[in-house]
Amino acid sequence: MSLSVGIIGLGEVAQLMHLPLLADDNRFTISAISDVSNELMEYIGDRYGVAKGYAAASDLIADRSLDAIFILTPDHLHADLLSEAMKAGKHVFIEKPVCLNKHQIPALLEEQKHCSSVVFVGYMRRYSRSFLALKERMPDLENIRHVRIRDIIREAPYFTRQTRPVVRGSDVPQELIKEGQQRTSSMLREIMGQDAREDQLRAYQVLTGLSSHSFSAMRDLLGMPKAVSYAKQHGGETVMVLFDYGHFTALYEAVISDIAEFDAGIEVLTQHERYQVTYDTPYIRNLPTQLSITRSTDEQTTKEVIGPSYEDPFRIELDAFYKAIKDGEFYETTLTDAANDLALFAEVGRKFLNEN
Secondary structure, eight states: OOEEEEEEOOSHHIIIIIHHHHHHOTTEEEEEEEOSOHHHHHHHHHHHTOOEEESSHHHHHTOTTOSEEEEOSOGGGHHHHHHHHHHTTOEEEEESOSSSSGGGHHHHHHHHTTOOSOEEEEOGGGGOHHHHHHHHHOOOGGGOOEEEEEEEEOOHHHHHHHSOOOOOOSOOOHHHHHHHHHHHHHHHHHHHOTTOOHHHHHHHHHIIIIIHHHHHHHHHHHOSOSEEEEEEEETTTEEEEEEEOSSSEEEEEEEEOSOSOOEEEEEEEOSSEEEEEEEOOTTSTTOOEEEEEEEEOSSOEEEEEEEEEOOOHHHHHHHHHHHHHHTOOOOSOOHHHHHHHHHHHHHHHHHHHTOO
């Protein structure tokens, strides 16, 4: 028996990732869609054979025939929609970030106490085969000397123009767009302060978007850091953070540029070993990831490579979401888990504010 799902938000991540995967998986039926663009709803409805289209997300959430809701909207809408979906008793898949600032988390966690549904946060990199292989082989924390995590990337449009262009509705009212921008700014300033500069606000947004995958993966491997020792941003789209883990430091660096390469990964170093996971752009489906482990003794050096794996991590997390609902299987990317990232974003953001 398939799960009947409704999708709220039909933009980039829906079109490139979730809609194709759901359509290819007979365990799911796309039964309803919602978007602020009627043009886009008509296009997606025709493309995927979805009869129900709701102009208002609340009407989709209220649809009793739906088992699960996918929240794929702009980030400023996440908290409100998640709260509404939990109150309606729906299982929820929500793309990261689960909300834009840590002040929104307590009310969501309180609401979840009265909800028996699955709330699954979309940290797809944690479902990559290479990352899972690293988790299985991680050295003991006391043996780690250094960790480096990086996101040096070009953003999606460069890749999607050449592979699978995103369809965008031209009928979204300008007032609605402006309202969304104002709400986003308000939520960012709630955490960063009313006097924060635009570049500082942009850097915080980079944390909630791009960096959230890496912060989440870091926590999964190492636990929460003792503190944020240092954080610096330049121009809003270059970020460096040092996380204090006691006897070692985890270095995070993010750079968004126009260089058409995607250099993202995790490196863990001990005295004699180097573990390295690499990621490519998720906007081209099924690009390979792999884990390499280099080991040295006084006599020789060996290298073990696990992979490459071409399995789509979005498909793996979709499988985990299904099993959490149907079989009650344990999953790690919970609302409680995601709350830790919001706490880290706030701590790093405060460091940005201390810049000269």
